[in-house]
Amino acid sequence: MRIGIPKENLKEEKRVGLAPAGVDALVRLGHTVYFEHGGGEGSQFTDEDYSKVGANIVFSAEEVFKRSELIAKVQPLNEAEAELLQEEQILFTFLHLAVAKKSILENLLKNNVTAISYELIEDSRGLPVLHAMSEIAGPLSIQIAERYLESSSKGGRGILMGGITGVAPAAVVIIGAGVVGTTAARAALGRGAQVIVIDKDLNRLRMIDSLFPGKLTTVMANPYTVTRGVKFADVLIGAVLIKGEKTPHLVTESMVKEMKKGAVIVDVSIDQGGCIETSRITTLSDPVFSYKDVIHYCVPNMPALVSRTASYGLNNAAIEYIQNIAEHGLANALLADAGLSKGVCTYKASCTNEAIANIFNVEYRKLRIFSTN
Secondary structure (H helix, E strand, O other): OEEEEEEOOOOOOOOOOOOOOHHHHHHHHOEEEEEEEEOHHOOOOOOHHHHHHHOEEEHHHHHHHHOOOOEOOOOOOOOOHHOOOOOOEEEEEEOOHHHOOHHHHHHHHHOOOOEEHHHHHOOEEEEEEHHHHHHHHHHHHHHHHHOOOOOOOOOOOOOOOOOOOOOOOOOHHHHHHHOHHHHHHHHHHHHOOOOEEEEOOOHHHHHHHHHOOOOOOEEEHHHHHHHHHHHHHOOOEEOOOOOOOOOOOOOOOOHHHHOOOOOOOEEHHHHHHEOOOOOOOOOOOEEEEOOOOEEEOOOOOOHHHHHHHHHHHHHHHHHHHHHHHHHHHHHHHHHHHHHHOEEEEOOEEOOOOHHHHHOOOOEOOOOOOOOOO
């Protein structure tokens, strides 16, 4: 199979679709890989690193798209990239179609693209590709919050995360006890913070409580407890995920208005619309804004801050799926892996994800695959 890795054209996206190790694995199996010049620079991978393992270096995204049967990316498609899609191409990336423009979906359908969304792929333990990025986003959210709590930041409270003898530590309130919430809690506890985790799923709360027995407080989510938790927080981490759908605003504007002056919000859910009503997308070069003296950090591609780690993590989680399609063909790979098929958003000019179809008012068709053996 011909596999293409374009350079991410979002200025502040430094991750790359596959690390050299992934390219090496594909080339050893006899597949052809086209890699766009400079695509790995943000993760400290050179063109030579890719050419050494057998990649063909090309010099434009257009050439990558035109030559490839399968495209491996990181960022959701933008309109310029959507115009480069080829007939019956396979696309692997974090699509986040629930918050995308309808024109992106229309281009996928028009070109009969099989669009597989990394954040929707499942296995017996959850969402394996998204898990890799969530493992990064959780600890990063605490690292970032710690920075903006400082007096030198834009109005930070001037608090040491772990406190000192006789002075209380920061109160870190995490909404969501999934992978982001769990890894954020671990990082915050490691820094000595007081940690409260709020979730509506009692089983998730039991799980996180068993991981850190006696070290944090778990609270069942409802409007009353969320309101109290938000008001108490020095740091508020939004870690809510509803698979494939836009995240609801669990923290309202009125709740934010009641927060402490100089408190920090890190809305990790922003790539799916954000779980805090006052959030709006920010960038790595201009990551924060203040609303009612509360600092908001709302960068959707936060793992790009540690791009090399993130690129390796993505590679490790995604390469098996790409290999299976390259080796066995799309239809057979999807038939053999029900979790992979759950990541398919468009197939044979149809929208195969019901939530996305409802959002954009297009026809939904259940995914039906027939073996090519």
